[in-house]
Amino acid sequence: MKIAVASDHGGYELKQFIIKQIQKDHEIIDCGANDATTSVDYPDFAHIACEKVQKGEATCAIVVCGTGIGISIAANKHQGIRCALCHNEYEAEMTRRHNNANALALGGRVTGDQLALNIVKRFLETEFEGGRHQQRIDKISKLEQ
């Protein structure tokens, strides 16, 4: 799977950890940021990753900031992006099964590395169920217009 991964400085360390752990199984597009010490603005990096998904250059995005909140809000401003901030594997599974989320947000300052990796793996391995959930997603798409 092609995955766009982005963070701000607050999510940088977790971004690097996730990339290191999943790069053997997936093609990673690292959208920055490039270090944990330069203060940057998370909407800029959410935008780079979301554009990759919108253009079909990536199947999904993983976006990380300090809490995961700001970067998820920014990601969800992009048409066609359904970004879920997840704190456990159950949320990751359900947002794929029911919301067909195509972006996962994580908080580098609130979620430990191993739990974050488990969340990422569950997100990537879970399929969308379709059916009644598709009509709900269609209604979300209409709200974007």
Ligand code: RB5
């Ligand atoms: C950066 O200090 C921090 O505000 C950001 O990473 C994130 O937590 C915002 O939601």
